[in-house]
Amino acid sequence: MPDLLLTIIIQFVVAGLATFGFAIIFNAPRSESMLCGITGAIGWLVYYLLIHYADFNLVASALIATGILTIFARILAVRRQNPVTLYLMTGIFPLVPGAGIYYTAYYLITDDRSAFASKGTETLEIAIAIVFGIIFGTAIPQVLFHKLVRTKKGASHS
Numbered sequence: 321m322p323d324l325l326l327t328i329i330i331q332f333v334v335a336g337l338a339t340f341g342f343a344i345i346f347n348a349p350r351s352e353s354m355l356c357g358i359t360g361a362i363g364w365l366v367y368y369l370l371i372h373y374a375d376f377n378l379v380a381s382a383l384i385a386t387g388i389l390t391i392f393a394r395i396l397a398v399r400r401q402n403p404v405t406l407y408l409m410t411g412i413f414p415l416v417p418g419a420g421i422y423y424t425a426y427y428l429i430t431d432d433r434s435a436f437a438s439k440g441t442e443t444l445e446i447a448i449a450i451v452f453g454i455i456f457g458t459a460i461p462q463v464l465f466h467k468l469v470r471t472k473k474g475a476s477h478s
Contacts, residue, residue, distance in 0.1 A: 331368050335414045336361030343410040352406060355396055359411030363389030367415055378442065382415055383449040383456075389415075390457025398465045408454065417446040 339360025343353045367385035370376040376384070393407035420443030427436035 328365065328369070332361045332365050335364035339364075339410055339413050342413045346410050348406055348410055349402075352400065352402060355400070356407055356410040359389060359393055359396065359407045360414050362392055363411050364414035379445045379449045382417075382446045383453045385415060386412060386450045386453025387456045390454050391460065394457065394460070394462075394465050395468065398462075398469045404458075412450060412454075415446075415450055417443045420446060 336357040340353055340357030342360070343356035346356075348356050363385045366388050367381045370381035370384060371378065389411045390404075390408060393411055394404050396402070396407045397404035420439060424436060424440040424443050427433075427439055
């Protein structure tokens, strides 16, 4: 069990640092960079746990992780009064199948048609899953996020 906890902590920290770095490159406001990093770390951790411990496939894991990350980004956007894209675009950074895109291009160039088709299909499926995760996360009415934030702020002032 300690190994599992250490692995989870390492995955969270590395994904958070990578997303934090991307937020800086993306020119996110300094005051929001840490929250952008946390958003990416949460999305990656959900993805990682679903693949390695819940036996989900890559596509389902990307869909669920992106949906959760989108909801978290929307909560932050309302709470911090910023555009949701600030947290969402930086937060999906760890989930984007960059290696899949690289290997798809590599197999195309090396004329390995079978590997190209296989990796290209997998990469496209993951990218589509990310899009649908965002759609599902944004399908929740905005008024619910405002009510949630108002309820939390009201509870903290009592």
